[in-house]
Amino acid sequence: MRLENKLAFITGGGRGIGRAIALAFAREGASVAVAARTREEIERVAEEIVGQFKVEAFAVECDVAYSESVKRAFERVNEKFGRRPDILVNNAGIVETAAFIKTDEAMWQRHLTVNLTGTYHCTRVALPAMIERGWGRIINIASIAGKTGAPYISAYAASKHGVLGLTRSLALELASKGITVNAICPGYVDTQMTSRGIENIVDKTGKSADEALKAIKESSPQNRLITPEEVAEVAVLLASQEGRGINGQAINVDGGTVLF
Ligand SMILES: NC(=O)c1ccc[n+]([C@@H]2O[C@H](COP(=O)([O-])OP(=O)(O)OC[C@H]3O[C@@H](n4cnc5c(N)ncnc54)[C@H](OP(=O)(O)O)[C@@H]3O)[C@@H](O)[C@H]2O)c1
Numbered sequence: 001m002r003l004e005n006k007l008a009f010i011t012g013g014g015r016g017i018g019r020a021i022a023l024a025f026a027r028e029g030a031s032v033a034v035a036a037r038t039r040e041e042i043e044r045v046a047e048e049i050v051g052q053f054k055v056e057a058f059a060v061e062c063d064v065a066y067s068e069s070v071k072r073a074f075e076r077v078n079e080k081f082g083r084r085p086d087i088l089v090n091n092a093g094i095v096e097t098a099a100f101i102k103t104d105e106a107m108w109q110r111h112l113t114v115n116l117t118g119t120y121h122c123t124r125v126a127l128p129a130m131i132e133r134g135w136g137r138i139i140n141i142a143s144i145a146g147k148t149g150a151p152y153i154s155a156y157a158a159s160k161h162g163v164l165g166l167t168r169s170l171a172l173e174l175a176s177k178g179i180t181v182n183a184i185c186p187g188y189v190d191t192q193m194t195s196r197g198i199e200n201i202v203d204k205t206g207k208s209a210d211e212a213l214k215a216i217k218e219s220s221p222q223n224r225l226i227t228p229e230e231v232a233e234v235a236v237l238l239a240s241q242e243g244r245g246i247n248g249q250a251i252n253v254d255g256g257t258v259l260f
Helices: 016-027 039-052 067-081 105-133 154-177 192-205 209-218 228-239
Strands: 007-011 031-036 057-061 087-090 136-141 179-186 250-253
Touching: 007 016, 007 067, 007 105, 016 031, 016 039, 016 087, 016 228, 031 039, 031 067, 039 057, 057 067, 067 105, 087 105, 087 228, 105 136, 105 154, 105 179, 136 154, 136 228, 154 179, 154 250, 179 228, 192 209, 228 250
Parallel strands: 007 031, 007 087, 031 057, 087 136, 136 179, 179 250
Antiparallel strands: none
């Protein structure tokens, strides 16, 4: 087991990629704090973990948009486990699609606040204990939209480019302290986020759901969606001792859609 005796804090852990990472970490022996806003979902994942693996799991409500909510969530985790997380996965994220000309400042702010400032809030709270311990892992779930642009997702792409800037700078700043900071950049993953994207395409273009899914799959040279579990396996490597040499990277899990 590669993450024995570690404690991980995973934002957006209630479903999709975050849930898969929580389960994969637990399988590798980590105890897990599953953080998001929807209580039923995080509780379900925590129960799933405790039912399957011999580790502890704790569902903690947290809205990454608000620093006070993040601080409170970390305090509750400290009360529960008597220690601070070794591993932080900044996975919570949102996406809304629209032509830039039809977007407003509120939509722009929502993306930056959750996807980028949310990553900042959690990292800012998690980092001091990692520095003190001389060991830590920060894994940011960005996107290939953090490396390249695409129509109708300008705010999302800007926020994810920002996550990569933060990842790279922090990785260099912390390299001598036993802490690595990396990002994973998935292509389209089979989660609710992609299902909502398909519904949106259907609403806006009149395409059928099958046609929309086909087009999404065809954007990857592998002509398929990535599974949440594939992303989770990369997160396990980055979190592990074996992955200690990987630092400041933004690893695509996209079937080859983006080659840089
Ligand atoms: N699906 C894809 O194709 C894809 C591709 C590339 C990158 N990604 C990235 O991967 C990450 C996970 O995506 P997913 O596909 O698993 O999406 P998802 O199924 O929509 O799950 C998103 C998770 O983030 C949580 N979340 C959203 N806003 C939050 C907030 N303010 N505070 C705390 N938690 C919040 C959600 O829980 P609550 O709503 O209950 O808070 C949920 O648990 C995101 O950062 C996304 O941008 C996804």
